[in-house]
Amino acid sequence: MAKNKDAALMPVEHISRSILVLRRQRVLLDRDLAEIYGVSTGRLNEAVKRNAARFPEDFMFQITEPELQNLRSQIAISSWGGRRYRPFVFTEYGAIQAANVLRSPRAIEMSLYVVRAFVQLREMLVSNKELAHRLDELERKLSTHDQAITGILKTIRELMHTPAPKKRPIGFTANLDE
Incomplete structure (x- = not known):
């Protein structure tokens, strides 16, 4: 059973x-999704176009030219395989819908892994937010502790530098003030 679990974690x-963040959404490029589902990018996009009503803007969108330039600089590649148009990207829901439209056994099987990948990323983000919150709390506590320690050290220094006691003269002296 452990072997099967390890095999499931690889995909x-x-x-x-392969998941990117564009327009504050986690998305997959059409070429990456096509590779995952075992079809050509053209085949994936044809199936999507034939079923355009199943892909609203929150499921799939075409990236803009500035977004394309930004991706090219991030991924450090010079071209997108000679494509004539800007790529489409699929959100989690769009990726699942694409598997439904393709209807191939591989697409159906791999859609489970796609969902798991998006869920795993979501869980990582939640745990990172919790960690960031805990670090903020710790920083606030340290700040108040630093102030308290600084106050204690200041008090200790003041106690160490007590004024020298007044010296009384030796012998009999008459108090001239009276």
Whole structure:
């Protein structure tokens, strides 16, 4: 059973590396999704166009030219394989819908891994937010502790530098003030 679990984790990790963030959404490029589902990018896009009503803007969108230039600089590649148009990207829901439209056994099987990859990323983000919150709390506590320690050290220094007691003269002296 452990072997099967390890085999299931491999595609999820591979898919997770393909997920990008565009317009504050986690998305997969059409070429990456086509590769995952075992079809050509053209075949995927044809199936999507034939079923355009199933892909609203929150499921799939075409990236803009500035977004394309930004991706090219991030991924450090010079071209997108000679494509004539800007790529489409699929959100989690769009990726699942694409598997439904393709209807191939591989697409159906891999859609499970795609969902798991998106869920795994979501869980990582939640745990990172919790960690950031805990670090903020710790920083606030340290700040108040630093102030308290600084106050204690200041008090200790003041106690160390007590004024020298007044010296009384030796012998009999008459109090001239009276």
